[in-house]
Each structure stands twice: as C-alpha cells, then as structure tokens.
Amino acid sequence: MDEQRESLVHARELRKSYGDFEAVRGIDLDVWRGEAFGFLGPNGAGKSSTMRMIGAVSPTSGGTLRILGLDPAADGPAIRARLGVCPQDDTLDTELSVRENLTIYGRYFGLSRAECKERADELLEFVALTEKAKVKVDELSGGMKRRLTIARSLVSKPDLLLLDEPTTGLDPQARHLLWDKLFRLKQAGVTLIITTHYMDEAEQLCDRLVVMDGGLIAAEGSPAELIRDYSTREVTELRFGPEVMFSDHDALAGKVEDLAQRIEVLPDRILLYTDDGERAVAAVHERGLQPAAVLVRRSTLEDVFLRLTGRTLVD
Amino acid sequence: MAVALENGRRQFDYWLTVYKRTWKGSLISSFLLPMLYLAAMGIGLGSFVDSNGTGALGGVSYLQFIAPGLLAATALQIAVGESTYPVLSGLKWQKFYHSMIATPLRPADVVYGQLAFIAFRVASTCVVFLAVIAAFGGLRSPLGLLALPVVILVGMAASAPVVAFASTLQNDSGLAMVFRFGVVPAFLFSGAFFPVSQLPNWIEWLAYLSPLWHGVQLSRDLSLGTLHPWLVLLNLAYLLAWFAIGTWLAVRGFTRKLIG
Numbered sequence: 001m002d003e004q005r006e007s008l009v010h011a012r013e014l015r016k017s018y019g020d021f022e023a024v025r026g027i028d029l030d031v032w033r034g035e036a037f038g039f040l041g042p043n044g045a046g047k048s049s050t051m052r053m054i055g056a057v058s059p060t061s062g063g064t065l066r067i068l069g070l071d072p073a074a075d076g077p078a079i080r081a082r083l084g085v086c087p088q089d090d091t092l093d094t095e096l097s098v099r100e101n102l103t104i105y106g107r108y109f110g111l112s113r114a115e116c117k118e119r120a121d122e123l124l125e126f127v128a129l130t131e132k133a134k135v136k137v138d139e140l141s142g143g144m145k146r147r148l149t150i151a152r153s154l155v156s157k158p159d160l161l162l163l164d165e166p167t168t169g170l171d172p173q174a175r176h177l178l179w180d181k182l183f184r185l186k187q188a189g190v191t192l193i194i195t196t197h198y199m200d201e202a203e204q205l206c207d208r209l210v211v212m213d214g215g216l217i218a219a220e221g222s223p224a225e226l227i228r229d230y231s232t233r234e235v236t237e238l239r240f241g242p243e244v245m246f247s248d249h250d251a252l253a254g255k256v257e258d259l260a261q262r263i264e265v266l267p268d269r270i271l272l273y274t275d276d277g278e279r280a281v282a283a284v285h286e287r288g289l290q291p292a293a294v295l296v297r298r299s300t301l302e303d304v305f306l307r308l309t310g311r312t313l314v315d
Numbered sequence: 316m317a318v319a320l321e322n323g324r325r326q327f328d329y330w331l332t333v334y335k336r337t338w339k340g341s342l343i344s345s346f347l348l349p350m351l352y353l354a355a356m357g358i359g360l361g362s363f364v365d366s367n368g369t370g371a372l373g374g375v376s377y378l379q380f381i382a383p384g385l386l387a388a389t390a391l392q393i394a395v396g397e398s399t400y401p402v403l404s405g406l407k408w409q410k411f412y413h414s415m416i417a418t419p420l421r422p423a424d425v426v427y428g429q430l431a432f433i434a435f436r437v438a439s440t441c442v443v444f445l446a447v448i449a450a451f452g453g454l455r456s457p458l459g460l461l462a463l464p465v466v467i468l469v470g471m472a473a474s475a476p477v478v479a480f481a482s483t484l485q486n487d488s489g490l491a492m493v494f495r496f497g498v499v500p501a502f503l504f505s506g507a508f509f510p511v512s513q514l515p516n517w518i519e520w521l522a523y524l525s526p527l528w529h530g531v532q533l534s535r536d537l538s539l540g541t542l543h544p545w546l547v548l549l550n551l552a553y554l555l556a557w558f559a560i561g562t563w564l565a566v567r568g569f570t571r572k573l574i575g
Binding site for chain 2: 018052055057058059076077078080081083085087089091092093094095096100103104105107108109110113152156
C-alpha cells in the first residue's frame, strides 16, 4: 500500500527552535497525495511553525523534511512554485482591487498576463466574488477576505494547499461557506493540509489528522479512529447550578465516577464517558443528584483532545 | 543573477500597479515642495545673494548654485520616504512581503524589487524637476543633465540602508528618527544651500560623511563645469559603497524577518 502512495510531505524527527524555545520537538508524519490532512491543537502547539517549515519559508532546526520529494533547504523556490499557501493573516494588499490581488500574485509564479486573467476570473467565480472583482480589498468582509486569500493560494494550480487556521475569526455562516469551498477542492483531488483549533472543522474536512500539543504529536488517525481509540461512543454532560461551586465538583465527581468508563471534571460541568449516555443519566437521577442541565451527545475530537492533554482546545 | 532578473520581471506588474495608485498623491510632497524651494530660495533669496556678490559660491548665480543641490536633496527625501513606512507596511502591517515569499520569490528578490521601484520613483520625479530647473536657467552647462543618474544613485545610497534599518524595527517610532536625525540635517547641512566650507570645521567633516554631500558636489560640478576626476571617482565610489552595503544589510534584514 505504502509503495503506491505518494508522500507529498515526509517528516522524521522534525524540529523547530526559536532561540531557547522549542516550538516543534521532533515529529514524524507523512501526507499522501489526494488526502486532507489536519493538525489539530491549541494555540502554541507548534502547528503554525510546522506549517511554515512545510511552506519552505522557515528552515528546520533538526530532523528530516522532504516536501514534494524535495529538500526545502536546497529547493525552496522550486517547492514554493508548487504550493498554495493560505496564511493565518490574510496578507492581502488592501489597496489593490480584489482581482488585482489575484492577477499580480499569479505573476510571481511566472504565469503570463493572459493566464493570470483567466485564472483570476475562474477563481473569483469559484469563491463567489465575481461581483466584487473591482472593489478594493479594504471594503471586503472578513469572510470575503478569507475566500480571496484561498483563491489567491490557488492561482498557480498547486499540488499541495496549506491552510493555516482557515476559518479562525469568521462567523458560522462564513465558516460553512468556506468549508464548502474546501470540500469541493478536496473532491477535485487537491491535497490539503489544514491547521485548526476547531474540532468541528477537523471532523468536517480531514481524512486524517494529528493531534498536536506542546510541539509533539499526541495521536494520529482519522477522526473516527481517534474517537474510537481515545473516547467512548457517547458523553453525558452534567451541569450543576450556581449553588454548586467548583470546589464541590470533585465531591460530586466521586459520587458518579463509577457510572462511566472515565470522567472529566471541568470548571463548569462534569463529563461522563460511557457507551450508553441515557443509562448514565438515569443512574445519576437514581442517586438523588439534581443537575441543572443534562446533555447526552456523541464523542467528538474535543473529547479526544481532552483525554490526550487534560485540557480543552479553545480556552 | 538570471534568477534575480526573472524574479524582478515577475514583480513588474505589482510595482506598476502600486505606482499607478500612488503617483498622484505623491505629486505634492515629491514635486511641488522642491519647486517651492527652488522659487523661494533660488529666485527670491537668490536675487538678494547675487546683488551682494557670489564670490564664495565661485562666481555663479545663487540659482545655479543651489539647483543641482536641491535636485540631489529631493532625490534623497523621496528615496527615504519610500523606504520607511511602505517597507514597514510590507513587513508588519499589511504583510504583503510575506505573501510574496510564499511564492518562488526569495527575500532578496523582494528587496531588489522594492529598491528598483524606489529608483524609478526617484528618477521619474527628478527628471521632471531637472527639466524645470533647466527651463529656469538653473544649469550652467548641458553636462548638468548628467546629474540625473547621479541623483538616482544618491537616492539608492540613502534608500538601501534605510530599508535595512526599517526591516529591523518592531514599530514605526524609529522611523521618525530617520527623518529627524538623518534626512533633515543632511538636507540642511550637505552643501545644497551654501558651501560646507562655511561651517565650523567639525560639522564640515560630518557633512563629508553624508552621501548627500557627495551627490550635491558631483551634480553641481557637472553643471558648473568644475569637475576634478579624482573627486568624481571618490564621490561615485562613496555613493556606491552606501548603496552596496545598504543593499547587503537590507537583504539580511528581510531574510531574518521573513524567513524565521
């Protein structure tokens, strides 16, 4: 199987330090052609540092890294010619028009003016900004700017698209619109690498992902595999009223911990990990406990992250 | 070299677009202001100076004395202006330099593109200014037209180190210093308005360190026909050294900032 798959990003013991600070502390990974690969982790986990190394704009501090089969230290420009990068900050030229941002960017890749114009029109159509073509970037909403940045990253028809926190700071409607575009790219066979600290984004978009924390990979797999391996099928969330302060949570936890395979005590709620959430609810009530609110839901990557790191993703 | 040229060509459309959107706005600061100086000092103050004898100026009219100097000083001001806030914007505020190096362009290519654009800005303003000077009789000899390449070089000698300095800044407070302690004293004391030999000795020597003095000197010598071959070489070599070292530092600064 491995012999037939083409590894577009191949990292072994990859490290990145800034002075004394080790942002990435030795990670191994392969990204295969055609897949959507995710880095899930909180801010400061080392995701963006890793992305910058994969983008061939940040030298590695140790280990091996091959991108598209090339060495970024020697072949940075050749690698970047085949990448599309959607950085965390939009980095658009806000005084140029929407369309100029695309045509000018295409020129950096050595495309002819005619090719740039053709690509710009196609991409504006794709990200639904055709009507805004002549508008200055300054006048776009946050979601439109993100879409334009994604369009810009596609201008050179990249083999590999890097998206660093693509929907951070967007409202839910804008996020869904963007996910739809990214999903269509994936369907079209573009290899995607996405960093995110939103578990729903990772579940929606990624075929396979790594959970990063403190510069290391804590786990790897498909969203379903990770949930299966690191969590239970269901979760029962118990919230208690304001009269039950945080200090009482530990006492409460003691009363219910045998009802689940595992429990997590958070400042505002207690999570019971069990394969039958409703049964856990019934048992809680049988013990005479009166939670103010009860929610039974399926496990998510958020639970996986909590299990692996003891922390929630979005603080 | 071939790669740098190709990558420069790839940036042409970008800088052309930037120029199209900014040239009108820069008309006043880069063109009208030096014209006012030329009128007020060259013609107004000049008639007063001329009526009292211009022996200290070498016997030429005050207008002909200051015109080449004013041209060089204008080149310096435009060059430094374009090397400060726009550079910080590309690195820090709008971050468009960051988007450029996510393509096959390298930090050095971005520096070269930015410097080439500044050279064009300097050249396009100075060519008009020089024409106006010539029309007003500010040149003594047609050789004075050769001041154009000289003042472009002055612009580059000032621009490259300022771009390098800007690339090390965290915010724009350092830029005010460039103007306060660099541009303004250089403008006033580099011999554009009076011979630096009129200054106290130690300031005179400071003036010789300024690249602007070398540009003023050379532009004036061309117009007045007072060239000394060895001084020409010294002036050119000094300006080229500022440009070369400044460019090297700018590439280093951009590389550190953009690739980390």
